[in-house]
Amino acid sequence: MSVTEPDARIYEPVIGVEIHVQLRTRTKMFCGCSLSFGDEPNTHTCPVCLGHPGTLPVTNAEAVHFALMIAMALECEIAPRSIFHRKNYFYPDLPKGYQISQYDLPLARHGRLGDVRIHRVHMEEDAAKQIHAGSSGRIHGAETSVVDFNRGGTPLVEIVTEPDLRTPGEVAEFGRLLQATLRRMGVSDVNMEEGSLRVDANVSIRPAGTATLGTKTELKNMNSFRFLERGIAAEIARQEQILHGGGEVEQETLHYDPQTGSLTSLRSKEEAHDYRYFPEPDLVPVAPTEEMLTRARDALPELPAARAERLERDLALPADTARLLAFRSELGDFFESAVEASGNGNVRTLANWTMNELAARIGDSDPAATELKPAALAELVAMVDAREVSASAAKEVLDVLVAEGGTPAAVVEAKGLGRAESGELESIVDQAIADNPDAVAKIREGKTQAIGAIVGVVMRETKGRADGGEVQRMISERLSD
């Protein structure tokens, strides 16, 4: 390892993230109310989640099950006994005046996802939602504020990483892997805009090559990975500017406004709460039994990271393609069904068609929800590979299959999209060469790009039924004589 003098002008960012995941359980963390999103305010409430006098929490077993699955997916050590604490502070969205969370004995610790170490995984309850009437949209200056308790008590899992991330891009990449992993497990909607996945980033910088950590700031709750990246980049730039100017970074909590790109302070270190954590006396410890652990382990599907590796290894897919298919598990599932239907032929072409053509046609929806069957995609790709149908015609066929279903052969037949016969094609090519002397002259001068003009004419004449590559070859042959 080469030792270089640290350059005080070059800074290395050090970033860790805290991620809150709303679990997709049937009921809330500590009461029997059903979960909801976007329902009429205060319709999913009961005396317990409204913090009525005398009520007591009861831990949701399904939430513990999901949390154990997450801890296992992140390869954590699961505590034989963890307990809940009360985190005390006053706020209108916190009906009991404390949040039930976990503190020094969390559910799990010491895991990893990809190259990032996981510090801890713990369970807690979500706060309710405040709505402020008035121009500011925030509590200061609001004329009235109202509270919707539907969200209050939704089960959350908080995942805290070690400060292993170095760039905004790495943070977003880690976030996407985590999102894909949780989505695959079916434990959360992981929708950043709706708040079922919330990412806070702890950002500090230090002179490159040094080991001590600088003062960190916390960037709160950004609602997309794009804004997350931009917010962190802005904060790194801000901290660099401070240090360059000889100043010191102050520990504070910041809000990034993606519209203006500005960072505003929410809370300084002095304003930090003393949460007066103490063990929650109303709940018994969480001590997972062998049976609970086995059930959580058995419920884990193949996770995206493992799937990407397998697709790359077993199907010889390029790493990027394997990763994309693994991260969008419904595309991956469709792809693998098509591979199976094809008898393991055309794997690469199938992957390309799934990632490019199919994905472009369905957007974010599940391919299984369209009329297209995996076997039909496999058959279509086989026809392309066998040159029975041109690529452009095949795309037209795919449009029909996605919208209406059926088999590729039937669609090709019905639409007359079969490959042009070679006799017919030869005469069209000859005619095109004869009709375009200018292009021919250029090609003969070595300006090979000009061949495209003649190919275009042929494709137009055959209405796309010809294979572009073959047409180009035929033209080249004729002109190289």
Added chain:
Amino acid sequence: MSEELLGLTAAEQAARIEAGDVSAGEVFDYWRGRAAADDLGAYLWVAGETPDDAGTLPPIAVKDLFCVGGVPSMAGSRILDGYRPPYTATSVRNLQDAGVRVLGKTNQDEFAMGSSNENSGFGPVQNPWDRTRVPGGSSGGSAAAVAAGTAPWAIGTDTGGSIRQPASLCGIVGMKPTYGAVSRYGMIAFASSLDQCGPLTRDVTDAAILLSHLQGRDPCDSTSLGIPGGVPLPSAERLDGLRFGVWGMEEEGLEPGVAEQVNATLAKIEELGGSVERIELPHAKYGIPAYYVIAPAEASSNLARYDGVRYGHRSGNGDLTSMYEQTRHDGFGEEVRRRIMIGTYALSSGYYEAYYGTAQKVRTKIAEDLAAAFEKVDFVVSPTSATVAFKLGERTQDPLAMYLSDYFTVPMPLAGIPAISIPCGLSEGLPVGFQIAGPAFSEARILDAAHALEKSIGFEGVPVA
């Protein structure tokens, strides 16, 4: 028939109902009249009419802090003035299911914080034995109502002695069960790791009957277990072979008249075939300081929900912070505010280990002392209170003197074990209580011993009216 009811225990009244001598509705009516005529300040609410289905057992007076659907449930606090909960406590439901109807809600120290009932937001309660004296607390209303014959029986809660001490001062039976025996769901919380619901009754049999209906595991309270084997009716008349360990008889502040009655009771134990020996609880003297850290710490968090946002009292028209401050200043009484301050301080960053951490260690030590005692003896006995009922206002200016009222009762909830107080005689014309504690879930054995002793003592105290 009606006037006769006053002289009967609840079990005896139940027998008359069952025999058809009197209907449950007539019994309810009679007690409703008695409760409505209460002039001790024992009640905060009395049922307006007799329910169509009056059940099968005599009605019950319920400490205000039990949530009863649609009925004022304010825990003796102005901050919950007018609060009518949308649900009913499990313990009360269990009684309703057993055929017991709610007669009224009884006065108490605000949020169960007190030993004299003088901290109620709705005025003090007078002791029926001497109206210039306190009934004890915090379940002072329940104790006074049973003693004065304005309720056939009652339930209360005990956190540091809040059932046993008022039972002692009012000359009735009061029992704090093992932590977890009775569901806490619907009991407005004071200190969650200590609070426990229990009966206040005229005699030991009534206490056993109530406890048998109250106890049980509740899916709404994860800390509840019920009492394994339930609670049979006590029948013992002898104490042969049973060992009683007595403690605290040398304590400073133990009134000679109280000591005299307790010693006489110890002599009765021996007459009934039991043995008495002195035992030491070396850490008992730290019980009060530990209790007055742990209970306020939990209370400071439990009472955070009274913020004026969703229910109960609200003051102030300013911003959020001043609304919180004004609401809580106006809504809570002085003692409650004092304990919130103590508890908040004890949990603060930098002080937590020194206060809360140390208090929890003391709690463990006291539990170990008691466990060691139960290696040698079947029961640990003592006076319930060092004094008889004191004068109204006597200790209000001296919180520490008031806190010491719980000296003999605090170790049991800290250890989570059950204990009963039974009246054992009079000192200067006022009742003296005798406390019997046993290991966790030994309620049936405690009740049996108390039953035998009760018969031998033959305390005649109720009703006063």
